Amino acid sequence: MTGTESRPDVEQELKSAFREAMAGVCTPVAVVTAMAGPAPYGTTVSAFTSLSMDPPMVLVSLDRSSDLLAVIDGSRRFGLNILGAQQPELAVNFARKGGPAKFGGVEWQVGGQVPRLPGATGFLACEVADLVAGGDHVVVFGRVLSADTAPARPLTYHARAFGTHTALDANAPA
Template sequence: MPPNARELDFTRAMARVPGPVVVTTTVDAAGRRWGFTASSFVSLSLAPPLVTVSLDKKASTHAAFTTADFFMVNVLAHDQSDIARRFATSGVDRFAAGDTVTLERGLPGIPEAVVRLACRMHDVVDGGDHSILIGRVLDCVTSVDREALVYVDRAFVRPAGSVPAVARAH
């Protein structure tokens, strides 16, 4: 069904809102690896440490993630747009390039990601045409020398530069 004018307006508006680019990965009970690209990733809570990532209910990965016990969020670096595109493409082996290996908690991860968060599934919440995966963060790995990839205006962009120390939130 084609989108209506309100849906198109909303889509255009949300495209203007920058978001981090993440590849979320898991392994199912049969040992098969699954992954998808998202820009709808945010922190939810500090105590306990919770994050959310949204997944389209029509995605081929939906069943694997909504039944997973664990998943990993890989926040991609500015030079990893090729990985983002591959994990956003249907009908391809997203893991064939070899840039995803077994890491924390036995989950497939991207070693050169800016941040990796290994999560236990805390809850799956209905979010309209998406499911909201809420993960309790068990392990955090951070790279301090890489900038995150950002998605805005339907394009992958590199942040303009480091935020001055005086402007950083503490």
């Protein structure tokens, strides 16, 4: 075997170590939404971030095989519902498979041509600027069309558990 050939055991070990390292990163939690005709679609993500202020842009990472990605690619619009600390059940609901069925029993409205979830700490309506492949995911670059915020503590994900952010006292000793 040469050094350029792939070794499944080494690759699996790297994937496992990478997964553990990423579990140590505290991330915000959001539900990305889109419309396919009259049907709402959505999924929970923690892989999103602001990208640009001029123009206002975000990026979201979605699994290549997700139904939502196909809907976003077709509609060219998506919503980013940034969840609050009081919404972990919503995060779990939208993390499962189920297409439009995920919206059963969930309050929502249309805002900026995409599903909006009341109670979120932030909401962005976006149009797709670009889609870029990245491994087993696709990065969706979105130009922000509208933005709203609400005063609430954010829902975060760290060490495979939901939580929230608590500010540190800047004057406290480390």
